[in-house]
Amino acid sequence: MxxxxxxxxxxxxxxxxxxxxxxxxxxxxxxxINTNPALVRRLMSRLKKAxxxxxxxxxxxxxxxxxxxxxxxxxxxxAVEDQRDLFSIHGNTNLxxxxxxxxxxxxxxxxxxIQTATEEKLSAITLADITKEFI
Amino acid sequence: MxxxxxxxxxxxxxxxxxxxxxxxxxxxxxxxINTNPALVRRLMSRLKKAxxxxxxxxxxxxxxxxxxxxxxxxxxxxAVEDQRDLFSIHGNTNLxxxxxxxxxxxxxxxxxxIQTATEEKLSAITLADITKEFI
DNA sequence: TCCTTTTGTAACTATTATAGTTACAAATTA
DNA sequence: TAATTTGTAACTATAATAGTTACAAAAGGA
Numbered sequence: 416m417x418x419x420x421x422x423x424x425x426x427x428x429x430x431x432x433x434x435x436x437x438x439x440x441x442x443x444x445x446x447x448i449n450t451n452p453a454l455v456r457r458l459m460s461r462l463k464k465a466x467x468x469x470x471x472x473x474x475x476x477x478x479x480x481x482x483x484x485x486x487x488x489x490x491x492x493x494a495v496e497d498q499r500d501l502f503s504i505h506g507n508t509n510l511x512x513x514x515x516x517x518x519x520x521x522x523x524x525x526x527x528x529i530q531t532a533t534e535e536k537l538s539a540i541t542l543a544d545i546t547k548e549f550i
Numbered sequence: 551m552x553x554x555x556x557x558x559x560x561x562x563x564x565x566x567x568x569x570x571x572x573x574x575x576x577x578x579x580x581x582x583i584n585t586n587p588a589l590v591r592r593l594m595s596r597l598k599k600a601x602x603x604x605x606x607x608x609x610x611x612x613x614x615x616x617x618x619x620x621x622x623x624x625x626x627x628x629a630v631e632d633q634r635d636l637f638s639i640h641g642n643t644n645l646x647x648x649x650x651x652x653x654x655x656x657x658x659x660x661x662x663x664i665q666t667a668t669e670e671k672l673s674a675i676t677l678a679d680i681t682k683e684f685i
Numbered sequence: 686t687c688c689t690t691t692t693g694t695a696a697c698t699a700t701t702a703t704a705g706t707t708a709c710a711a712a713t714t715a
Numbered sequence: 716t717a718a719t720t721t722g723t724a725a726c727t728a729t730a731a732t733a734g735t736t737a738c739a740a741a742a743g744g745a
Binding site: 553554555585586588589606607608609632633 | 731732733734735736737740741742743744
């Protein structure tokens with residue numbers, strides 16, 4: 416199970432996309448999420464590095480770096496999630512056992528296939544698809 | 551990211567499917583995984599409850615409860631993984647904010663769609679598909 | 686019947702990741 | 716230059732996983 420980082424980041428981006436008055440601060444966004452401004456800023460920092468938002472000290476978030484139609488959930492996922500592998504594989508198996516010797520490679524091929532399909536699904540959904548739900 | 555429970559369980563089932571001498575013990579299986587027999591027995595217990603394997607005190611594992619062609623990875627996943635949701639959603643959002651009020655439902659719909667696709671992929675792969683890699 | 690072996694499970698520790706928090710230097714705008 | 720906010724480091728709390736120890740109960744076999 417992935418962390419809530421993708422979910423919280425989508426929340427952050429939605430607030431930015433729909434905000435009427437710019438700029439907007441991490442404090443304001445945090446109040447919508449009911450969490451800590453520092454936590455929001457940590458994610459904002461990743462979103463900025465991935466060129467999804469623009470920020471400025473003193474002003475706060477100045478906007479999306481791209482149109483919401485051009486920000487996919489895969490972009491967000493890759494920006495904020497460090498642990499991207501869907502399934503994890505146990506290491507240190509007994510290489511003297513034919514199964515222990517091959518299981519890692521077998522599982523890796525198999526999981527890669529599912530991982531790719533999942534990421535393709537994420538890439539097909541944009542921030543605009545999300546924000547239109549809030550209007 | 552899911553735990554290694556699915557991976558380890560596939561390993562356990564592969565050893566059972568390919569073993570030449572029955573019955574086989576949690577000690578033997580643990581030596582292929584390079585882990586603790588008690589950990590193996592915990593997973594075995596779940597696999598037994600899900601009617602995927604048969605066991606006996608004194609003898610150990612007596613075999614698969616079904617043909618390996620009839621055991622899908624989804625069967626295994628559902629048997630051993632408690633945290634099945636692919637993505638997690640942050641709760642306790644600010645309901646006074648239009649985004650905070652709707653984000654949970656929006657994300658849930660979206661994630662359910664991806665979850666279903668992932669589980670369908672798992673259901674299309676059987677233990678037999680795995681074990682044929684080890685021959 | 687009784688001995689032996691193994692499961693099944695409880696209880697515990699260690700480790701890791703996430704989430705949440707505090708604090709403050711550095712940047713930048715007005 | 717003063718005020719405000721980001722960006723980030725350092726820390727705590729919490730929860731889940733993995734690993735371990737221990738033992739009662741089951742059950743096969745002599």
